[in-house]
Amino acid sequence: MVFNSLTFVVFFACVLALHSLPLAWNTRKINLLVASYLFYAAWNPPFVLLLWISTVVDWWAAKKLVSVQGRNARRAWMLLSVVANLGMLAYFKYGNFLLENFRALASTLGLDYQPPAFDIVLPVGISFYTFATMSYTLDVYLRRAAPARNFLDYALFVTFFPHLVAGPIMRPTELVPQFAEPRRAGADALRFGLALMTLGLFQKIVLADAFLARPAEMVYDGKGTPGLLDAWIGTLAFSGQIFCDFAGYSTTAIGAAMCLGFAMPDNFRFPYAAVGFSDFWRRWHITLSAWLRDYLYIPLGGNRHGEARTYLALMATMLLGGLWHGASWTFVVWGGLHGTYLATERALRRRFSGWQPGPLALFGLGLLTYALVNLTWVFFRAHSFGKAWLVLNGMLGLNGGAEPILPVVHLVMVAGIVAAIVGAHWLMRERTLESTLARVPAPLLSAGWALMLFAIVIAQGAGNAFIYFQF
Structure with missing residues (x-):
């Protein structure tokens, strides 16, 4: 779903109406989370799985970074997050690029290497939400921020539809605290x-x-x-x-x-x-x-x-x-x-x-x-x-x-x-x-x-x- 479409106009009107209802704050946050998944799934529903993987891995990695003792253990959990996120980014965004450059290198060495067809579809916005989620575990690892207090707030940070596919690249410290208290825009x-x-x-x-x-x-x-x-x-x-x-x-x-x-x-x-x-x-x-x-x-x-x-x-x-x-x-x-x-x-x-x-x-x-x-x-x-x-x-x-x-x-x-x-x-x-x-x-x-x-x-x-x- 793109902002410059009638579909988004209808979608946003519905989201805004639901968000304005006198519902419990957790219910309104769940509404925003579901709406954000629908917003992303409008491109290619299976790629929502990548969002889930990134969200769950980084959530648990950040919790372990706080609870485990020892430098090596903390580094291992940080590396798990980095490898998982960069691994998905490397596969989907750079897989074809790396394979083609390997083929070209082999050709210069006199090797006739013809790789099999490797048609990878690039998930929309993967570069943006990868950087956003990585900043979460890196900040916790560097002791610059504390983990989110609950999973709902963190999941909403990752998927919040305005910034999900093309930024701005948000930091958890900028958005997660805003989910702590009920929010509704005034008239101005x-x-x-x-x-x-x-x-x-x-x-x-x-x-x-x-x-x-x-x-x-x-x-x-x-x-x-x-x-x-x-x-x-x-x-x-x-x-x-x-x-x-x-x-x-x-x-x-x-x-x-x-x-x-x-x-x-x-x-x-x-x-x-x-x-x-x-x-x-x-x-x-x-x-x-x-x-x-x-x-x-x-x-x-x-x-x-x-x-x-x-x-x-x-x-x-x-x-x-x-x-x-x-x-x-x-x-x-x-x-x-x-x-x-x-x-x-x-x-x-x-x-x-x-x-x-x-x-x-x-x-x-x-x-x-x-x-x-x-x-x-x-x-x-x-x-x-x-x-x-x-x-x-x-x-x-x-x-x-x-x-x-x-x-x-x-x-x-x-x-x-x-x-x-x-x-x-x-x-x-x-x-x-x-x-x-x-x-x-x-x-x-x-x-x-x-x-x-x-x-x-x-x-x-x-x-x-x-x-x-x-x-």
Whole structure:
């Protein structure tokens, strides 16, 4: 089930109505748990078993981490959780990738190895809920958190449908305590939650799907060779599409949780106004950035063991972060480019530590950051290195004599929409959405809300899945 479907509208209305009834708190939590399983089972019912396995294994592992004595015993229970979770992730997400690379390696060694058909269906959202459940046992193992008080609260944390399939990646310490006391949204929270859901669906359905997806597809999925203008416009279209798609999902999820009386953390903070790549990752997919920092970068040494170790930890973190996004070497290159950018930025900051850029220099650095981010999006979007190099050559003006791919209307449309997105990010760079909306007159807010709803209804199509569902 996807947020941008009439099925979800009916589903959410039923969930909200049940949650508003004067029932016992445990009954309402059970309703949410059952609804979350139904939400996930709408894709592929058998994969609910994976959720159950992950939930039960981590629940018991965390309990044993508290009750057993001895370092080796605690480590064994922690490893059970990690191996179970990463094992399922490796099999379903990376099984075909590993098998194909093994076949290619055997071929280079002169061995004609033809593996049997190994058609694995990727469970929706497995990367997201795997990281969420692993954080539970790792935090208990590191004594940063106590286990959940009851199984119902923990099971609901794992499966809570707003964040289940594409984040934000929640920590147990952020959500489980909210299940302790009865929660129901007040009138203001309900209105704001519904407004956030409308904004998120507008970003997804209208901007990402109706306007930006097609130009990106024409450049990246077509057979033509893109020239300078087509390559840049196609890539800019994808930069806007992936932001509106993923931020749209996160905004809808946060709004849905708010309507039910729960709070979830921001996942985006106007990333296309970032100045530098450390700033970018403080603004883009914030919950993943924090997860990689706390459970990978810092355990690898972080910045505590000298510059060489810091750069190694930084690069390893971004390479694995790239692989987390997809079982393809293009994603690894995407992560490696971001690791290179971060390492270069760190070195430049040390070299020019006393320099304070003025407003114009700050804006110039922001545009440079955005341009370099777009170069990385080429590897994120392209399905092969051949296509990636073709688009990059076009962006560098090296595809001489290329025939136009995009019609003028698409060139103008993408340029206008992307300029509006980047401009809005710069206007909101040091602000929050809540504080900004609080200063807007109510009639103007109502008109904007109505226009977004109208555009959603007009543009509603086939209910395209969110891009990050494939991760």
